[in-house]
Amino acid sequence: MKIGIxxxxxxxxxxxxxxELGLGLARRGHEVHFITYRRPVRLAHFQANVFYHExxxxxxxxxxxxxxxxxxxxxxxxxVQYQNLDLLHVHYAIPHAAVAYMAKKILLAxxxxxxxxxxxxxxxxxxxxxxxxxxxxxxxxxNKSDGVTSVSESLKQETLRQFDIQRxxxxxxxxxxxxRFKKVxxxxxxxxxxxxxxxxxxxxxxxRKVKRVEDVILIFNKVQAKIPSKLLMIGDGPERQHAEQLCxxxxxxxxxxxxxxxxxIEELLAICDLFLMPSESESFxxxxxxxxxxxxxxxxxNGGGLPEVxxxxxxxxxxxxGNVEEMAxxxxxxxxxxxxxARFRANALAQAKxxxxxxxxxxxxxxxxxxxxxxxxxxx
Numbered sequence: 001m002k003i004g005i006x007x008x009x010x011x012x013x014x015x016x017x018x019x020e021l022g023l024g025l026a027r028r029g030h031e032v033h034f035i036t037y038r039r040p041v042r043l044a045h046f047q048a049n050v051f052y053h054e055x056x057x058x059x060x061x062x063x064x065x066x067x068x069x070x071x072x073x074x075x076x077x078x079x080v081q082y083q084n085l086d087l088l089h090v091h092y093a094i095p096h097a098a099v100a101y102m103a104k105k106i107l108l109a110x111x112x113x114x115x116x117x118x119x120x121x122x123x124x125x126x127x128x129x130x131x132x133x134x135x136x137x138x139x140x141x142x143n144k145s146d147g148v149t150s151v152s153e154s155l156k157q158e159t160l161r162q163f164d165i166q167r168x169x170x171x172x173x174x175x176x177x178x179x180r181f182k183k184v185x186x187x188x189x190x191x192x193x194x195x196x197x198x199x200x201x202x203x204x205x206x207x208r209k210v211k212r213v214e215d216v217i218l219i220f221n222k223v224q225a226k227i228p229s230k231l232l233m234i235g236d237g238p239e240r241q242h243a244e245q246l247c248x249x250x251x252x253x254x255x256x257x258x259x260x261x262x263x264x265i266e267e268l269l270a271i272c273d274l275f276l277m278p279s280e281s282e283s284f285x286x287x288x289x290x291x292x293x294x295x296x297x298x299x300x301x302n303g304g305g306l307p308e309v310x311x312x313x314x315x316x317x318x319x320x321x322g323n324v325e326e327m328a329x330x331x332x333x334x335x336x337x338x339x340x341x342a343r344f345r346a347n348a349l350a351q352a353k354x355x356x357x358x359x360x361x362x363x364x365x366x367x368x369x370x371x372x373x374x375x376x377x378x379x380x
Contacts, residue, residue, distance in 0.1 A: 003033070010040075139163040309355075
């Protein structure tokens with residue numbers, strides 16, 4: 001198949017999953033064309049069957065803001081026509097699903113029907129889509145897609161609750177590439193972070209309010225009072241300054257490292273003992289899955305799709321969002337006993353293997369074929 005992929009080229013979960021999906025499909029012999037305004041962060045090296053088409057989004061004196069939607073639609077039409085794509089897979093409803101509908105109509109005027117699959121990732125529904133200004137466009141775009149997928153059952157149900165959706169939503173979970181995310185020996189690195197054998201905890205996110213980054217610091221503060229520990233804060237965003245200030249107020253600066261955005265997250269996870277994810281809500285919890293693939297148990301909230309990934313009492317523990325006391329209790333329970341920690345590490349890895357990209361890719365291929373078959377009927 002010749003597949004077009006439209007996504008945000010950022011560190012966020014939707015862009016990462018879209019890129020890894022495309023790379024995985026290319027390895028299986030499909031021709032994959034990425035269409036976006038910047039090369040995706042995970043698209044760092046040359047790979048056979050992978051092509052990148054940059055959207056030219058120039059400033060025009062007439063517009064206060066560059067008209068990205070129009071530029072993207074034009075680029076989609078161009079790539080579909082000249083690369084002869086079979087289907088378009090767009091990640092994130094706004095603006096990609098709406099732009100895909102526009103491109104589909106333009107192509108239809110030229111006698112070409114373009115099947116479009118939309119994948120819902122989370123905040124496009126729970127935050128952006130819930131905005132009254134965008135809600136009608138989100139609902140319309142989903143209903144006009146030829147296929148719709150969701151990264152978790154929780155997000156599917158939330159979408160059906162918020163919108164009048166007339167189309168079936170297929171749950172295709174996020175996945176992990178075990179060629180990259182796996183536990184490797186980084187003892188020399190671990191000794192630099194924890195020279196006296198301290199436990200190492202980690203948190204990875206885009207540091208937005210929904211991630212409850214300050215709760216990570218508060219949980220760590222309670223853990224540190226019982227067990228000598230270090231905390232790695234990986235990522236960046238608007239809440240970082242507040243988290244750093246809280247560390248100063250709690251006198252934790254010597255034990256907390258803010259590492260900013262990192263490309264080789266797997267090398268950091270390889271030295272960790274516990275991953276903290278106290279988010280208000282997560283559509284899936286990709287960062288938690290990456291940690292589990294590196295044999296790191298997770299203490300998280302039970303918001304959104306997290307319980308579908310982190311199994312309470314097996315791969316880690318879940319609590320209500322904001323319940324810092326309970327999360328700290330679970331963290332201390334895990335970190336206090338080497339045998340318990342080893343058991344949870346093994347369980348985390350076993351659970352993560354269920355989401356191996358090699359297990360998930362065939363489901364995407366089957367769904368693509370199903371959508372293409374339905375589209376043939378429409379054309380006839």
